Amino acid sequence: xxxxxxxxxxxxxxxxxxxxxxxxxxxxxxxxxxxxxxxxxxxxxxxxxxxxxxxxxxxxxxxxxxxxxxxxxxxxxxxxxxxxxxxxxxxxxxxxxxxxxxxxxxxxxxxxxxxxxxxxxxxxxxxxxxxxxxxxxxxxxxxxxxxxxxxxxxxxxxxxxxxxxxxxxxxxxxxxxxxxxxxxxxxxxxxxxxxxxxxxxxxxxxxxxxxxxxxxxxxxxxxxxxxxxxxxxxxxxxxxxxxxxxxxxxxxxxxxxxxxxxxxxxxxxxxxxxxxxxxxxxxxxxxxxxxxxxxxxxxxxxxxxxxxxxxxxxxxxxxxxxxxxxxxxxx
Amino acid sequence: xxxxxxxxxxxxxxxxxxxxxxxxxxxxxxxxxxxxxxxxxxxxxxxxxxxxxxxxxxxxxxxxxxxxxxxxxxxxxxxxxxxxxxxxxxxxxxxxxxxxxxxxxxxxxxxxxxxxxxxxxxxxxxxxxxxxxxxxxxxxxxxxxxxxxxxxxxxxxxxxxxxxxxxxxxxxxxxxxxxxxxxxxx
Numbered sequence: 001x002x003x004x005x006x007x008x009x010x011x012x013x014x015x016x017x018x019x020x021x022x023x024x025x026x027x028x029x030x031x032x033x034x035x036x037x038x039x040x041x042x043x044x045x046x047x048x049x050x051x052x053x054x055x056x057x058x059x060x061x062x063x064x065x066x067x068x069x070x071x072x073x074x075x076x077x078x079x080x081x082x083x084x085x086x087x088x089x090x091x092x093x094x095x096x097x098x099x100x101x102x103x104x105x106x107x108x109x110x111x112x113x114x115x116x117x118x119x120x121x122x123x124x125x126x127x128x129x130x131x132x133x134x135x136x137x138x139x140x141x142x143x144x145x146x147x148x149x150x151x152x153x154x155x156x157x158x159x160x161x162x163x164x165x166x167x168x169x170x171x172x173x174x175x176x177x178x179x180x181x182x183x184x185x186x187x188x189x190x191x192x193x194x195x196x197x198x199x200x201x202x203x204x205x206x207x208x209x210x211x212x213x214x215x216x217x218x219x220x221x222x223x224x225x226x227x228x229x230x231x232x233x234x235x236x237x238x239x240x241x242x243x244x245x246x247x248x249x250x251x252x253x254x255x256x257x258x259x260x261x262x263x264x265x266x267x268x269x270x271x272x273x274x275x276x277x278x279x280x281x282x283x284x285x286x287x288x289x290x291x292x293x294x295x296x297x298x299x300x301x302x303x304x305x306x307x308x309x310x311x312x313x314x315x316x317x318x319x320x321x322x323x324x325x326x327x328x329x330x331x
Numbered sequence: 332x333x334x335x336x337x338x339x340x341x342x343x344x345x346x347x348x349x350x351x352x353x354x355x356x357x358x359x360x361x362x363x364x365x366x367x368x369x370x371x372x373x374x375x376x377x378x379x380x381x382x383x384x385x386x387x388x389x390x391x392x393x394x395x396x397x398x399x400x401x402x403x404x405x406x407x408x409x410x411x412x413x414x415x416x417x418x419x420x421x422x423x424x425x426x427x428x429x430x431x432x433x434x435x436x437x438x439x440x441x442x443x444x445x446x447x448x449x450x451x452x453x454x455x456x457x458x459x460x461x462x463x464x465x466x467x468x469x470x471x472x473x474x475x476x477x478x479x480x481x482x483x484x485x486x487x488x489x490x491x492x493x494x495x496x497x498x499x500x501x502x503x504x505x506x507x508x509x510x511x512x513x514x515x516x517x
Contacts, residue, residue: 006347006364006410032406035367036387048364050411076400080466085474096469100492101458103388105400106407224475236469236491 001039005047012179012213015051019209020181022047027211029072029111032103037116041125042132052108056213059083065219068177071110071212075165076101078109088217090226090245091168094263097230098164100237110212112165113176113192114204117267118239119159120144130156131200138200146305147239150313151297152266157200158303160264161193162239167263168228170271171245174217180210189215193268200267222249222257229320230263231312240264242313244320250284260292260321265300265313272296275317284325286318293317349413353378354422364410368402369393371409372419380420380449384494391493394450394457395419401457403492420449423456432456432510441506443497451493455507458489459514481515 005022009015019025025047028034037043056070059081067083078084079095095104098112121127121139128137140148140158148158166189174189187205194202206212226247232238243263249256258279260272275292282288293314300310351358353376360375369386372378372395384392386405393405396418423430432452435441442448462481467474470488478485486504495503508515 001365003345003363003365005345006408028408028411031408031411032388032403035406035408038365039387052411076461076466079474080464085467089474092467092474093469096467096471096474100391101461101489102391102394102401102403102454102492103406105457106402230469236488 001035002041002044004038004045006050007047008050008053010053012051012054012056012211015049015054015211016179016181016209019047019049019211022049025049027051027110029108029114030074030106031111032099032107033111033115037123040123042116042123051110051211056110062216067217069109069215069217071214072108074105075099075107075109075112076104078165079104086224088168088172088220088223088226090171090223090228090247091165091217093228094164094168094230094243094245097228097240097243109165109215112163113169113212113215115161115163116203117159118162119148122159130196131159131203134199134201141303144305145303147241147264148303148306149266150300150302150306150309151262151270152195152268153301154196154198154200156198157196157267159196159200159267161266161268162264163269164228164230164240164243164263166193166269167243167261168226168245169215169217170269171226171247171259171261172217172220172223173259174215176212177214177216178206178210179213180207182207184213186216189269190271196267220247220259223247223259225249225324226259227320227324229316231316242309242316244313244316246317246320246324248279248284248321248324250325253283255279255282255284255288258292258321260296260317262296262313262317265309272317274298279321284321286322289318289321289325290314292321347410349410351376351409351412351417352415353417354419360409362409364408366409367405368395368407368409368412368417369404372404372417378419378421381453382446382449384447384450389494390447390450391454392447392450394454394493396453396457399457399460401454418453420453423452430456430510432506435506435510436503439506439509440499440502442495442499442502447493447495447497451490451495451503454490454493455503455510458486459507459511462489463514486515 230243262270275296278292382392384390
């Protein structure tokens with residue numbers, strides 16, 4: 001790992017001012033992704049601004065009835081918070097499906113949102129990667145692409161976003177609060193991550209030197225009945241091949257509201273708008289669930305090693321929705 | 332050196348003076364910020380109980396406790412852990428008396444080569460504390476309700492961050508259960 005300048009900020013404003021005076025600098029959270037990438041020489045910052053001691057470590061109710069989670073709150077703290085467990089169980093489950101106990105104790109919410117892809121070619125300095133080196137080409141498209149995207153990819157990049165936590169945030173319509181040189185602003189979570197298009201090196205809507213300060217969950221009473229399911233190559237401590245976060249509101253057998261998001265299948269946490277369109281107002285039956293899954297995956301494209309994900313995603317969506325609609329859940 | 336560079340040197344440093352609190356003792360150290368907590372423990376403090384397995388957060392051999400929470404010292408920069416109470420495998424025994432989990436590992440054949448053992452033991456101590464704090468896991472059926480029993484499935488899931496290439500998992504689980512009999516039911 002190359003050495004770097006280290007500084008520690010006491011407030012969000014101080015962190016923003018500090019990073020603005022440094023060149024090629026990054027914010028440092030729990031380090032579980034950034035330190036690893038620096039050791040592999042994929043990230044080579046000249047300076048790090050440590051933001052883990054900012055006063056952004058609270059989980060509080062908002063005036064609108066939602067919950068604000070400070071950017072430096074550790075993943076395990078979010079997963080164990082009573083309000084998260086009761087009101088947004090899929091968020092708690094999603095976090096608990098990610099990484100290991102040790103990593104969940106270290107990783108922050110802000111860092112989880114900012115984590116980079118686990119594409120093998122992105123991690124391999126000797127491989128071509130448009131994300132690392134814009135214009136270089138992509139070795140994943142004709143390479144070993146079992147873990148890669150089936151939705152939202154481009155001819156320049158087929159890497160997936162690896163987060164579980166973010167899939168639940170996408171389904172919940174969360175908001176990201178940021179602070180920066182031009183002051184604070186908010187970004188809708190589903191606008192936060194970018195699709196690769198011709199610029200796979202641009203991954204988020206953050207402007208230069210902006211810092212995530214919190215994630216806000218809106219009030220969503222029906223999310224009390226929500227589920228996160230993750231399909232992976234081993235039972236624990238592995239990234240998702242396919243994951244589904246979903247919540248349903250059913251009244252007299254009809255779905256009044258539906259939220260579905262997918263992980264492991266796209267360059268960003270994938271909100272399943274097409275599936276939701278089919279579900280909303282329709283009877284909560286296996287037939288509807290299958291149609292919703294088909295609608296979402298109509299434009300899916302598989303590559304040499306990952307075509308299985310299309311059927312896997314279809315079945316996982318149907319299965320999670322069926323479980324949520326089971327009569328005993330609604331008694 | 333231009334003025335911008337001077338301003339930069341005032342707010343950030345290429346070497347840092349830090350105080351680490353490890354197993355109850357304080358150490359004043361000077362190091363580059365890129366030094367991991369694992370390397371600080373092993374190379375600066377010569378506490379070689381914490382092991383470097385993968386050095387990329389995949390194996391758990393480097394697990395230590397920071398303010399009683401288990402973390403991976405290979406993915407931690409030492410400079411970030413200033414002021415934190417760090418406990419390594421060298422610090423879990425009381426004087427000459429082994430920690431109950433260390434004794435249980437001996438009783439239950441919780442290891443073969445022993446390389447993963449310090450990480451397994453620190454991890455299990457942290458894991459039981461998390462369970463007592465009510466933290467659910469990925470195999471908990473309903474995260475909205477209290478969890479009362481650390482079943483085999485729960486234990487395996489919660490210990491999945493620690494790999495054992497000898498495959499001593501059966502003994503490891505038995506050792507954790509023996510050592511924490513009273514703690515694993517709530």
